[in-house]
Amino acid sequence: MTTMNLQLTESVHVLRLTNAANDGDNRFTTAVVHEYLRALDTVEQYQGNTALLLTCEHEKTFSTGINLDWLAEQDQAGRNEFLTSFEILLCRFALLNAPTVVCINGNAYAGGAILASAADYRLMRSDRGRFCFPEVNIQIPFTPVSSDIARLLPNQQALKNMMLTGVAYTGQECAALQIVDGIYPSEQLQAEALSLSQLLAAKDRVTYCKIRNLMRPEITDHLNKLTQ
DSSP states (O other): OOOEEEEEETTEEEEEEOOOTTTTTTOBOHHHHHHHHHHHHHHHHOOSOOEEEEEOOOSSEEEOOBOHHHHHTSOHHHHHHHHHHHHHHHHHHHTOSSOEEEEEOSEEETHHHHHHHTSSEEEEESSSOEEEOOHHHHTOOOOHHHHHHHTTSSOHHHHHHHHHHOOEEEHHHHHHTTSSSEEEOHHHHHHHHHHHHHHHHTSOHHHHHHHHHHTOHHHHHHHHHHHO
8 A cells, every 4th residue: 555655746756645544644664664765766866956845735644653553563673674764764865865845734743753854844834733752751762863863953942842841832833943944824835835845946956965965964874874
């Protein structure tokens, strides 16, 4: 079963999550992570300037992170395989050879919020949804990789509160704390995210990514260790 689809729209690769309904919540499993990685492969191999827009139009949920029920059913080898592939996804998304935008239309929790933190830009719905790192409350510590990805968020005071208290911020609060780069009503959000993605897609992607990745040396180190 596919849980996302990738389409090229006016020079922008739009990766749309499709598994939010029926309790799917766009959660991560090994199979889902591999779908993401195949989408990144496609974007990386594209010839010419482009950007990647990660979005979902479900009115409630962007992604609530790892499917913990599924993970509990895996043996140790399966859990290790998942963690490695998920951390590779985080690092590859953060260092993608194209600009990245995440359109947060609903709740972004745990792994979903961490993946969103890896993007260059985040836009969020203004009237619904929360952005949250609940790891401290669900007794799942951050790994060095996920911690460094979360630290890509610019407001370190807000990040400390999120990581140590599990507070869930609204779109309005996220905008005030610079966790996201803009907030919009639901009827404008998708169009604004596509517009920003088109602006970024017009940049020379080689120059853009060299500049961006120089600001993320610790992520490069993580990816090298994960893939060597």
